[in-house]
Amino acid sequence: MGVLNPDSMADGLMADAASPTLVPATMEAFKAAFRDHPAGVALVTAMTPIGPVGLTASSVASVSADPAALSFSVTRATGSAGGLLSADSIVVHLLAADQVEVARAFARSGAPRFTPEQGWSSLPTGEPWLIAAPVAMRSRIVHTLPVGASSLVVAEVLDVRLGERAPSLVYRDRRFHALDDESPQL
Secondary structure, three states: OOOEOHHHHHHOOEOOOOOOOOOOOOHHHHHHHHHOOOEEOEEEEEEEOOEEEEEEEOOOEEEEEOOEEEEEEEOOOOHHHHHHHHOOOEEEEEOEHHHHHHHHHHHOOOOOOOOHHHOEEEOOOOOEEEOOOOEEEEEEEEEEEEEOOEEEEEEEEEEEEEOOOOOEEEEEOOEEEEEOOOOOOO
């Protein structure tokens, strides 16, 4: 496997495996390294005293099955991220490919969120719930670890709502993509 070639870093290209080049772990090199690494897309939502908040996350990962726990990161502790970090509980929605417009809305500051057209409801415990999400996990944040301008969040999963199975929404190279059972297996 090649590593970043400083001459092609601007293009996000990898060096030839026969002549790998090491470069310092700069912010640009790090971004280029992850640009081609696909990640599932999720919405993280919560109810706050001033209303519902939410954001799109491509950093959601399972941490433990027993106890059930997941992690994700947020860029800053203000706005939606600040609301999530201060909430009693959150809901992590794993999105289907047909929910790309909702993902885009929650990724852009000022875009319409929690609209009836997006299909929102509330759980009996009060958190916003995207009814059509294939998976929704109500969780409680148990740890936050500041890392630079971001925070790594670990949350205990309290309950899981499994909906209809659907093609997954993934994020790669700054674009959304569908991943389904028809995708080639290697």
